Amino acid sequence: MGQVVRSICTHLFQGISVALIVATLGFLAVNLTRGDTALDIAIARYSEDLADERVVELVRREEGLDQPLFVQYCQWVGRILTLDLGRSLVSREPVTALLIHHFHYTFLLATAAIAVSLLIALPWGVLCGIYPGGTFDHISSMICSALVSVPQFVIGLLLILALAIRLHWFPVAGFFSPAHLVLPAITLGIGLAAVSSRVIATSLAEVRGSLFYRFGAMKGLSPFRVFTAHGIRNASIPVVTYISVQAAHLLDGVVVVETLFAWPGLGKLLLDSVLARDIPVIQGACLLIGILYVAVNITVDLICLVLDPRRRNRLATS
């Protein structure tokens, strides 16, 4: 089996297990921690005075809560797999609607963060990769490891202190105008750029040192032509592969940065529902984030397949 096919199968398996595990944890949480679910539903429907034992029993039968736990579990998982995620315990809104609403904001933030990180990392990485081992490369490498050691919420705080409180360039927090997007996007983008500029630098240095690249220069191609014809595409393969690591970094960071800047995205939704122990929303948000992460990984595999014909050939022959 080809390497890529195997990798995609792994990711598909991951996706299914994520859904199953999140659903199982959600089911356990509901059944282990809360009291009588039927009583809760009966009270919610018919008010506390009318919810006597007979009514509770009727509700229990109606909702299938008298079934054995295993049957209930199968029904629960079935509902999750058909994307019926229930309603929030706090706001009573359907979880799917909540997720879509908040995902919109996270998507905006993530896109802006990736744009910022590319703006920083591409020129920086290419400059370092042209003279690997030089002074500039060394200094950037130190700066990058320093940047990686600073937690994202500290980077965000420093940006707030400098650009929002001292200089009043941008608003401190909120989500009312495009200006509110700037600070959170830079906070997330800096962390991403620090690592990806190193990846770009090393892969570029490696490609430039390879035999085919030097042969290209030797047969008379101009430095620019060698770079565009042989450099960019080969150097981009590790960079694209690295996106899957970055996605994890981004999804973790989104929770912290959205909380810091009061940005109403998925991360903030997840944290708020964890603090309120709103199980259906926790379940839905984790499910969505897990699936997103797996989807990014599959996309990365497919892009690599397009970029690198060697992998395609291996796929055909094996």
Next chain:
Amino acid sequence: METQKKNEQWQVISGLLILSIIGLFVVIGPFLTPDPCRQNLTQVFTQPGTPYLLGADHLGRSVAARLAGGGMNTLSFSLLCVAGSVLSGVGLGLAAAWCGGLTDTLIMRLVDITMAFPGIILALLIAGVVGGGPVAVIIALMLTGWPEYCRISRAVGLNTMSRPYVEAGVLAGFSGFFILRKYIIAEVLPQITVLAPLGLGRTVLNISSLGFLGIGLAPPEPEWGAMIAESLPYLRQSPHLVLVPATALSLTVFAFFLIGRPLGRRVRK
């Protein structure tokens, strides 16, 4: 090459130096400073100097004392997490390498599943289901940490098992347990130890991020990430309340990375 080696040695030494200063402060600090949870409401927002070395926070608690106590909590939790994930990772990795077959497949699928969750998200999921608190955080970070150690110890274990001296040991009639202990674990442990500083750095980052989010230790107890979150509303008037723990935190992680990078590079070679 010679200069690079010197450069790396210098990095490890400076990392160790920073860490030992922080470690000394964290260990000795609690004896020299007042109780980190004691409030003195007449001293609210005192600037650094007297009577408190690093000033006092919004409840009049000594920042220096909270910094030392918080460091103790953050660092000891991180050590616990990394120790837990190393133990379970190496155990499962060696089991996968030694048993092979179905056990191997099952353990490696388990690795795949765990890797499908970004660390903080998994911690939030667990905290949401079983409730917050330090135990949930430690369990969650152990769960996210072990796959890396599992993969490496399995790879090194498989590699070692194909060596002739292991075969010679089997022929000489040594028991499986003896071979595992004397030949294979002896080969795996150094590789894992060398990865620990990087893992510690990452765990300190994650624990403080979770502390910042309000998941972890209950409020009166100090923790670096939580200290920053508590002082956030007073960022405008007394930024040092945020900057002091932030500096300590970043320096610690930086020191772990300074030590971990060169060591990790040596493993890859």
